[in-house]
Structure formats: structure tokens, C-alpha cells
Amino acid sequence: MNRIDLLLKEANNKVVNIYLTAGYPTFESIVPIIQLLEQNGATMIEVGIPFSDPLADGPVIQHSSKIALENGMTTELLFHQLKEVRKISQIPLVLMGYLNPVIQFGVENFLKNASECEVDGLILPDLPPEIFEKDYQHLFEKYNIYPIFLVTPQTSEERLHKLDSLSKGFVYAVSSSSTTGKNTGFTDEHLQYFKRLASAGLKNPLMIGFGISTHQSLQTVFDFASGAIIGSAFIKSLDQKKTDFGIPAFMNQIINDK
Amino acid sequence: MQSDNNTIHPFHVDPSGFYGDFGGAFIPEMLFNNVEELRKCYLEIIESPAFQKEYHNLLRDFVGRPTPLYEATNLSKRYGARIFLKREDLNHTGAHKINNTIGQVILAKKLGKHRIIAETGAGQHGVATATVCALMQLECIVYMGSVDIERQAPNVARMRMLGAKVVPATSGSQTLKDATNEAIRDWINNPDDTHYIIGSVVGPHPYPDMVARLQAIISEEIKSQLFAKTGNENPDFVIACVGGGSNAAGAFYHFLDQPNVKLIGAEAAGEGIYSGKTAASLVVGKTGIIHGSMTSLMQTPDGQIIEPHSISAGLDYPGVGPLHAHLYHTKRASYLSISDQEAMDAAFELAGLEGIIPALESAHALAVLKKMKWKKSDIVVINLSGRGDKDLAAYMKNLETK
Ligand SMILES: Cc1ncc(COP(=O)(O)O)c(C=O)c1O
Numbered sequence: 001m002n003r004i005d006l007l008l009k010e011a012n013n014k015v016v017n018i019y020l021t022a023g024y025p026t027f028e029s030i031v032p033i034i035q036l037l038e039q040n041g042a043t044m045i046e047v048g049i050p051f052s053d054p055l056a057d058g059p060v061i062q063h064s065s066k067i068a069l070e071n072g073m074t075t076e077l078l079f080h081q082l083k084e085v086r087k088i089s090q091i092p093l094v095l096m097g098y099l100n101p102v103i104q105f106g107v108e109n110f111l112k113n114a115s116e117c118e119v120d121g122l123i124l125p126d127l128p129p130e131i132f133e134k135d136y137q138h139l140f141e142k143y144n145i146y147p148i149f150l151v152t153p154q155t156s157e158e159r160l161h162k163l164d165s166l167s168k169g170f171v172y173a174v175s176s177s178s179t180t181g182k183n184t185g186f187t188d189e190h191l192q193y194f195k196r197l198a199s200a201g202l203k204n205p206l207m208i209g210f211g212i213s214t215h216q217s218l219q220t221v222f223d224f225a226s227g228a229i230i231g232s233a234f235i236k237s238l239d240q241k242k243t244d245f246g247i248p249a250f251m252n253q254i255i256n257d258k
Numbered sequence: 259m260q261s262d263n264n265t266i267h268p269f270h271v272d273p274s275g276f277y278g279d280f281g282g283a284f285i286p287e288m289l290f291n292n293v294e295e296l297r298k299c300y301l302e303i304i305e306s307p308a309f310q311k312e313y314h315n316l317l318r319d320f321v322g323r324p325t326p327l328y329e330a331t332n333l334s335k336r337y338g339a340r341i342f343l344k345r346e347d348l349n350h351t352g353a354h355k356i357n358n359t360i361g362q363v364i365l366a367k368k369l370g371k372h373r374i375i376a377e378t379g380a381g382q383h384g385v386a387t388a389t390v391c392a393l394m395q396l397e398c399i400v401y402m403g404s405v406d407i408e409r410q411a412p413n414v415a416r417m418r419m420l421g422a423k424v425v426p427a428t429s430g431s432q433t434l435k436d437a438t439n440e441a442i443r444d445w446i447n448n449p450d451d452t453h454y455i456i457g458s459v460v461g462p463h464p465y466p467d468m469v470a471r472l473q474a475i476i477s478e479e480i481k482s483q484l485f486a487k488t489g490n491e492n493p494d495f496v497i498a499c500v501g502g503g504s505n506a507a508g509a510f511y512h513f514l515d516q517p518n519v520k521l522i523g524a525e526a527a528g529e530g531i532y533s534g535k536t537a538a539s540l541v542v543g544k545t546g547i548i549h550g551s552m553t554s555l556m557q558t559p560d561g562q563i564i565e566p567h568s569i570s571a572g573l574d575y576p577g578v579g580p581l582h583a584h585l586y587h588t589k590r591a592s593y594l595s596i597s598d599q600e601a602m603d604a605a606f607e608l609a610g611l612e613g614i615i616p617a618l619e620s621a622h623a624l625a626v627l628k629k630m631k632w633k634k635s636d637i638v639v640i641n642l643s644g645r646g647d648k649d650l651a652a653y654m655k656n657l658e659t660k
Contacts, residue, residue: 128283
């Protein structure tokens, strides 16, 4: 059984999914970071594959991607590192990347490698669902990698169900129409949108991401969804000068408000 | 209707937004609604009589179209062919870019958008956008790479005078690619009231087709003007520079299905195609995705986009419109690489022989003359996409080093 399903079926606790950029802050920091995250309450990890032109990302993730590439991160090296991760952790792993590096690696080759590293899901924000269905769905199935699609406040009811039907594991709801890392706080409009999603009768569990940076925003999301994805706020908090990267303090703050 | 067109016209976009293997709309869901809205209505709006009337009236009275087709006799003598220059440099604001911005701003109004964003490289598209926004009284924000802000200072001043806000793009190589990234991010963050006027035949479908249609006025005019001057509406050659490829798309458009008309694009080789400092995206690029489009782009084996280099800010782009990737791979058009110095020399040659100072971008098209063997009977149309005022600093520098 896919680890994402296992985790979400337990369902007693809400999922805390932390996004990190592979290769940031240092080339090999992914192994200790995932270990520390798991020890401090993360229950799922989203590994961002750095890209030179991350269109959907705000300044924080742009910066981390740039540093990661300068540190020498590549798709191939990432797969080596993920094998190391799997030696110390069985946490559900979701890869997230822009389509171009995946295409250059070869989509099937990418999925095969991901499967060998026991990756559970893949998010490709700029892969159109029609192209996914036509060219790649059978490969995701062959390698048992869950495809996860994004939905936004602008996504129509019809399309929401279409994206839900193509997704496996969970649907990734973007909290507002924005690039990553805009934390303006949730308004009534956000809450109405979350409510609409929660009662839409989706076949998949719902996870909400983008703009979650405080304990309070995390709790708000937990009221409507199975889990939350925290990205920019975490990346920003990473402190290279500390041996624990400041992770225990960050996690304690955001989960326990302490 | 579109699919009918497509069976007859192998060089036009198909109903799913592709030119052969190239094009499409590879965009994150956050952009879907805006792009889908455009896709659904762009043809209907552009082909409506009301749009056509407003577009053509403004092109005539505000832009100054038709632009002349000028027979360059001194240049013709030097190269031994009949050479005509399509004078897009004589458009209001000094380049072909305004053909597109006039069209898109009318479209934006019909969509009820009141905030306009654009990216710019040389600043010509930024100026053309700022101009039509002043005309239509719309808010205008132009993203421009910090490096370009410096090397195209006169255009920055013009945009500001026209009331636009110029926002520096400070990421990456701080040129056109990065300005485009920033404009796309702006659109993601402003999904309701904003229209993004892309300045070339790049980006997700329907932009490449929409911009090509709005630039197609260039070849429409060439046909009738050439017929009046030579008795034949089809030249032997059409030559244009290719950054994203909009002036070339416009100059090629009505000749795409005329196999006897040879189409030549001039890409910026920068310091040479093997120098690592180039912008020749077709010749050195590989198929991939940039700014939502499957096309040819300069990238590492790992799929990271490579920073381009060209002396001309308008050609300093690591990708190219999907139409050109298709024309290149099907060999319908050929693409030559022109170095910084060859472009520079061609600019001085035109100034000296014809009394016209071209834009550095357009000088790349002129430099093709030296690279080909011509027959006396050849009728050659070169699209002179813009004027050179904005490039005077670069031209002066070249004079000093001579
Ligand atoms: C005068 C001129 N020609 C050509 C270009 C290149 O654009 P395109 O290839 O879309 O025509 C530019 C872009 O800024 C320009 O200003």
C-alpha cells in the first residue's frame, strides 16, 4: 500500500507536510533535515526539485532553488540522496518539480528512479491534466507513483472533480491565487473556499498549502482539510549556523504554538 | 473551423494549441482560468467586425500604418538583388511591437480587465504597451530586467513619461527571461482584473497564435505593396530577426503556405554559437518547456534554462516561439545565426547606404544579406522591425573602438 494512503487512513492526526528544496541550504542537507523534521512532528515530506525558473514560486523558494543549483544539485544526484533518505526514514515522500527537468531526464526514467527510491507521489504543477492522461498516466500507474494535482480558488467545480479523479493520495489545494510564500493571513473568503472544498465530495483527502506560516493558520487549515503543506515559512526558518538548522524550534512553534 | 484550417495549413496552430510537436499550454493551475478565458474567446473577439474596425482604425490613425515598403536601391546595388525594406521602424513608438499591443489592449478592454502587465527586453514592447495603456487609460506595469533597464535607459524614461510603472526583475540574468517570469508571477497573484500583454509569439497557447495574428498585418501589407511595385505579391525571400519571433511571424504569416517564398529567420549568435554566450535558441537549443510552451530552448542536460547572451536586448531570450520551432524542424523556414559584430556592421552599413539607423535587433536580419549568394532577379523583403534610437549608446561605443 502507498505510504500516503496508509498515513491518511489513520486520520486521527492531521498531516503536517513540510516542503524542502533539495540541495538547500547545503548540497547534502536533505538527510539530516528529513530526520529532524520527522523527529519533530512532520508526517509527510514534499521534496522540491530545484529549477532555474520557478514560475509559481515567490522569492523564498526562488532563492532556495538558486542556491541548491549553485550547490550542484541535479535530478540524478537527488535520486542518490533519496536512497540515503530511505535508509533512515519511511516517511511518505512526495516530489514536486517543474516539468522541464523531468522531461529532460525522461518521464519514464524519472518515474522508475522515483519508484526505486520508494517515492510515493509526484506533483508537476505545469503538467496539463490532458497531457498527463494522454501520455503519462499509464506510466505513473506502472511505477505506482501517485500523481497529485493542484486546485485553486479559481478552479471550477467541474474541473475540481476532474483533477480529483486524476489525483491519487490527496488533492493539493492552493490556499489563494498566489505564488508560494505570500502569507497575508486567511480571510473570510479563504474560509468560504476551504468550506466549499471540504464539502465538494472529493474522492481524495484534501491537503492545503501556500501561505501557511503560523500556528494559527495551520489550525485553520486543519479545520477543513486532512493536512497542511508548509513551504516558504520553513525554508525561511532554516538556520545553517545551528546544527539542528533551527528545526525543533520551528516545528514546536508552528505545531504547538510554543 | 480551426481544424479545417489546420488540414489545409500545416503551419498554423491546431485546436489543442500545438504547432506539430511544439506549443501547448504548460502552465500551473493558478494560471489556468486566465489562459483558458483567452483561449475560449480570442478568435471570436479578434475576428469580430467591431474589433477589426477599432484595430484597423487605430493602426491607421494612431500607429501610422500602412508602413512603407521601401526599395533600398543602394543596398540592392551592393548585394546584387532587389531588396525591399518593410519599414516597421516607422510605426509610432518605433517598432512592430505596437501592432500587437493595440490588438491586445482592445481585447483586454472587451474582457473587462483594467490592469495591464507586460515584460520587456529592449523596452520597445514596454513602450508600446505603456503607449496603448495611456491611450486607453488603463493601469500599466512593465517588468524589465535590471541589466536591460541600464542598457535601454531611453526606453525606461519613455515608459515612465507615459505613466507606466517599471518594475526591475532582479533574478537570474536580469534580462527578458526574468522579466517574463516576474510578469507571469504577477498574473498568478492578480487573477481577476489583470491582462498580461505578452510581447512576442511565446508563452502558453493561445498567445503564440494570437500575437502572430496581430502581427500578420505586416505580411498582409507586404503582399499588396509588393504587387503594386513588382506585379507579383510573393517575393523570393522574406528575412526577419527572431527573438521570441513576433516580427518574423508577422512577416512570414501570409507566406507560410506559399512554398516558393523562402523564409529566413536571423537568430542572435551573440559572441558565437559555440562561445557559451549566445541566444541562438533554435540552433543550439533542445526541445523543452519555457514560459508555458513546448519549444526549442537553451538548457543544460539537466533541464535548467541557460542564461542567453546577445548585444541586442530584444533578442536576448533563451527560447523561441513554438511556431518557429515547428518551421525549423519541418524545414519550412531556415534560421541563420548572426553574431553581435555582424549585426553591428550591418547597422552601420544601412545607416551609411540608405540613411536609416536600424534597431540592433533588426540589424541581425540585415546581416543575412552578407551570408547568402544572391541572383539579380531575386526579390528580397527584409523586415526592418525597429529603429535604432534606443541603441545609440551601443553604436557610439562601436564607433569609439574602431
Ligand atoms: C526592434 C525589435 N525587433 C525585434 C525584436 C524581437 O522580438 P520578436 O522576435 O518577437 O520580433 C524586438 C524586441 O524587443 C525589437 O524591439
